[in-house]
Amino acid sequence: MSNEAAPTVPPATAAGPDGIASYIDHTILKPEASEEEVLKVCAEAAEYGFKSVCVNPVWVKTVKTALKGSGVLTCSVVGFPLGATPTDVKTFEARGAVLDGADEVDMVINIAAARAGDKGALTEDIASVAAAVHGSGAILKVIIETSLLSDSQKTLACEAAVAAGADFVKTSTGFNGGGATAADVALMRAAVGPQLGVKASGGVRSLADAQAMIAAGATRIGASSGIAIVKGEQGSSAY
Numbered sequence: 001m002s003n004e005a006a007p008t009v010p011p012a013t014a015a016g017p018d019g020i021a022s023y024i025d026h027t028i029l030k031p032e033a034s035e036e037e038v039l040k041v042c043a044e045a046a047e048y049g050f051k052s053v054c055v056n057p058v059w060v061k062t063v064k065t066a067l068k069g070s071g072v073l074t075c076s077v078v079g080f081p082l083g084a085t086p087t088d089v090k091t092f093e094a095r096g097a098v099l100d101g102a103d104e105v106d107m108v109i110n111i112a113a114a115r116a117g118d119k120g121a122l123t124e125d126i127a128s129v130a131a132a133v134h135g136s137g138a139i140l141k142v143i144i145e146t147s148l149l150s151d152s153q154k155t156l157a158c159e160a161a162v163a164a165g166a167d168f169v170k171t172s173t174g175f176n177g178g179g180a181t182a183a184d185v186a187l188m189r190a191a192v193g194p195q196l197g198v199k200a201s202g203g204v205r206s207l208a209d210a211q212a213m214i215a216a217g218a219t220r221i222g223a224s225s226g227i228a229i230v231k232g233e234q235g236s237s238a239y
């Protein structure tokens with residue numbers, strides 16, 4: 001587990017308009033995204049000082065090059081957005097992403113295993129990806145897809161992420177309905193304790209939304225409405 005993920009909560013002022021950018025993974029995950037759109041997101045992230053740019057694996061090299069010297073991290077997704085990929089394939093994909101330059105990887109769990117209560121399968125899946133990611137010094141975030149799970153299943157998935165050595169748990173992909181809620185963030189924070197980060201993603205479109213997630217225990221925000229959030233405006237994106 002990376003020390004970066006330890007969710008020491010910053011002062012309350014850090015979640016205000018002047019500090020909120022440092023929580024945000026500026027995101028473009030739509031499958032039809034063009035290189036021009038991806039580079040625009042990178043330029044925005046550098047301008048506003050977002051924590052990372054989160055993209056599909058095909059764009060990792062492009063993003064890494066575009067962000068060089070900016071201080072903004074490169075983030076990729078794995079097993080996205082369904083999580084219904086064999087563990088060895090997720091692991092291969094994660095290893096490729098970090099070799100291409102990803103500083104962080106957001107993987108989707110085996111959602112069927114969570115719904116079946118199979119903690120062992122969840123832990124093995126996450127642990128394999130964690131080993132690939134951590135071997136290159138990168139961070140692993142685990143997407144549990146809260147909209148498809150009961151509260152007990154969410155807790156089980158979070159416990160598996162802890163057992164597997166993940167660095168963060170994350171609410172949602174934004175592709176399977178629902179999204180982040182303060183209640184889910186609080187539940188996840190309780191499940192993982194103080195050692196893991198919690199990322200709220202899906203439907204966080206305003207400064208008030210982001211602040212509510214942080215108050216509930218989130219240490220990272222995934223959003224494609226990052227600029228609207230830091231400007232105190234209302235975003236329109238689903239993610």
